[in-house]
Amino acid sequence: xxRFVHSHAFALSPGQGSVLHKAVPVxxxxxxxxxxxxxxxxxxxxxxxxDPTVTDVAQGKTATFPVKTGMPFLSGIHLAVLLLLLTIAVxxxxxxxxxxxxxxxxxxxxxxxxxxxxxxxxxxxLATAVIEKNGERAASYDSLHGQLDATMQEVLxxxxxxxxxxxxxxxxxxxxxxRVQENQVFALMRTAQWDRAYQTLLGGDYVLALKVxxxxxxxAVGTLMLDLSHQSQQQDRLxxxxxxxxxxAVLLLLxxxxxxxxxxxxELAEQLRLRWQVSCINEAxxxxxxxxxxxxxxxxxxxxxxxxxxxxxxxxxxxxxxHYWAQEWQRALRQATPLAVIxxxxxxxxxxxxxxxxxxxxxxxRRVGAVLQASVRRAGExxxxxxxxxxxxxxxxxxxxxxxxxxxxxxIAMRDEKIPHTGSPVASMVTLSLGxxxxxxxxxxxxxxxxxxxxxxxxxxxxxxxxxVEKVA
Ligand SMILES: Nc1nc2c(ncn2[C@@H]2O[C@H](COP(=O)(O)OP(=O)(O)OP(=O)(O)O)[C@@H](O)[C@H]2O)c(=O)[nH]1
Numbered sequence: 001x002x003r004f005v006h007s008h009a010f011a012l013s014p015g016q017g018s019v020l021h022k023a024v025p026v027x028x029x030x031x032x033x034x035x036x037x038x039x040x041x042x043x044x045x046x047x048x049x050x051d052p053t054v055t056d057v058a059q060g061k062t063a064t065f066p067v068k069t070g071m072p073f074l075s076g077i078h079l080a081v082l083l084l085l086l087t088i089a090v091x092x093x094x095x096x097x098x099x100x101x102x103x104x105x106x107x108x109x110x111x112x113x114x115x116x117x118x119x120x121x122x123x124x125x126l127a128t129a130v131i132e133k134n135g136e137r138a139a140s141y142d143s144l145h146g147q148l149d150a151t152m153q154e155v156l157x158x159x160x161x162x163x164x165x166x167x168x169x170x171x172x173x174x175x176x177x178x179r180v181q182e183n184q185v186f187a188l189m190r191t192a193q194w195d196r197a198y199q200t201l202l203g204g205d206y207v208l209a210l211k212v213x214x215x216x217x218x219x220a221v222g223t224l225m226l227d228l229s230h231q232s233q234q235q236d237r238l239x240x241x242x243x244x245x246x247x248x249a250v251l252l253l254l255x256x257x258x259x260x261x262x263x264x265x266x267e268l269a270e271q272l273r274l275r276w277q278v279s280c281i282n283e284a285x286x287x288x289x290x291x292x293x294x295x296x297x298x299x300x301x302x303x304x305x306x307x308x309x310x311x312x313x314x315x316x317x318x319x320x321x322x323h324y325w326a327q328e329w330q331r332a333l334r335q336a337t338p339l340a341v342i343x344x345x346x347x348x349x350x351x352x353x354x355x356x357x358x359x360x361x362x363x364x365x366r367r368v369g370a371v372l373q374a375s376v377r378r379a380g381e382x383x384x385x386x387x388x389x390x391x392x393x394x395x396x397x398x399x400x401x402x403x404x405x406x407x408x409x410x411x412i413a414m415r416d417e418k419i420p421h422t423g424s425p426v427a428s429m430v431t432l433s434l435g436x437x438x439x440x441x442x443x444x445x446x447x448x449x450x451x452x453x454x455x456x457x458x459x460x461x462x463x464x465x466x467x468x469v470e471k472v473a
Contacts, residue, residue, distance in 0.1 A: 076259070080252035087242040087249065094238050101235075104158060105228045109221055111155035116217045118148040119175070123210060126182055130201050133194045138186070148175070164227060167220045174213045181206045310385040312362055313369025321384035321392060328380070328396050329447040332440065340403030340438035342393040343454040344372075344410065347431045347466040349389040351423035364419055364430055365389060371413045375406060392454075400438035400471065407434045407469040415467075431467035433458060438471070 122144050129137035152172055159165045181200060188197035200206060308320035316324065325341075332339035346352070346368060353361040365385075372383035372391055386392040393410070395403050411432055419430040435457025437450045453472040461470040 076256035083249035316384035436471035
């Protein structure tokens with residue numbers, strides 16, 4: 001069965017902010033198959049970019065997950081920003097051009113109007129002089145003429161690259177023609193030919209040329225206005241285009257922002273899902289560990305019981321007795337309290353085995369164990385199998401008399417069991433011999449001292465004829 005990483009705890013690699021896909025098997029058989037499985041992207045998903053990983057903490061293995069790191073909306077943002085910058089630049093350029101154009105048109109218009117005014121002043125001054133026959137009335141003619149010429153040059157320079165330039169040059173020519181006639185009038189005035197001067201100035205040619213000049217000036221202003229409106233229209237169109245592009249850029253930005261927030265939300269949801277998954281896995285793992293720990297503790301306890309229990313009788317075994325005895329001895333020594341021990345042995349047990357067989361002998365030992373177990377009722381008392389058919393009973397805190405009574409109680413309880421023992425020369429039933437030793441441990445004694453005494457008492461009981469209790473004072 002393949003095992004998946006989401007059945008264990010995960011550790012996300014640092015810097016992993018992208019979407020992680022489904023878990024992939026990580027502990028399947030090693031080799032090309034396993035490695036290819038960890039590297040293969042999840043079906044239906046795009047190829048992974050980057051190399052974010054998920055670590056299986058329980059197994060210490062790492063699996064690579066397909067991750068979406070491409071950001072198509074970024075190009076949208078770039079495009080939008082580029083478009084915005086472009087439209088801003090174009091807008092600024094158009095505004096600057098428009099302002100410059102208006103300024104230029106204003107200058108040209110002012111120049112043209114000034115030309116008409118100056119020309120009218122010139123004619124009026126000359127006409128006044130001729131009508132009044134007073135040449136001095138045309139004193140400012142030269143100055144006005146100089147101003148008119150300068151204004152004409154200025155307008156010519158301003159309209160140099162415009163369609164209007166031809167019209168202005170034509171005006172200039174007309175103005176020159178007028179000057180020629182005016183100069184003739186001046187010459188007539190100097191020789192006091194006032195009538196001829198009058199005829200030249202107010203006769204048909206000059207007046208007509210003057211009228212044409214004025215009409216052409218007005219037409220030039222009209223053309224200028226037309227040109228201005230034409231250019232304004234072009235700039236307005238450009239402005240409209242930039243406005244549309246700006247709207248497009250803003251819409252693009254909004255779209256990219258929407259995509260970005262959608263992506264962020266998806267990533268957040270994915271991260272939350274992964275965290276939730278990881279926490280579930282951790283919980284499951286912890287639960288598993290808790291269960292395993294409890295099982296282990298139970299097994300250890302069982303092991304402890306088994307290692308300290310005699311398998312045949314269910315009493316404490318020799319190992320447990322040795323440990324317990326050392327402990328009780330030390331406690332009695334420390335607290336100067338009495339401690340007693342009974343050593344007992346089944347009488348003629350070899351004969352029992354020989355007569356009833358070994359399995360029956362085992363059963364007999366089991367019943368002896370049950371008798372002993374029933375005899376130790378107070379806290380701290382312990383019955384143990386000492387070895388073979390020999391048993392021992394530890395009685396902490398009892399007087400020698402109480403220990404003796406307990407031993408006699410065991411003797412009677414065993415007799416009451418009435419286990420037949422036809423091969424025994426002592427009685428027709430199974431009997432015990434018991435040796436009791438009791439006292440308050442002395443620091444000069446070893447912990448084997450009381451045991452040795454009890455063993456001696458047991459020997460004495462055997463020697464005395466068995467089926468009895470002997471004690472050491
Ligand atoms: N069935 C059985 N017999 C055991 C076990 N352990 C020791 N024995 C037997 O117990 C017998 C002890 O015999 P002996 O030491 O001669 O002592 P006894 O026959 O009881 O004689 P006394 O102790 O002098 O009364 C031996 O035959 C052992 O084989 C056991 O676990 N099961």
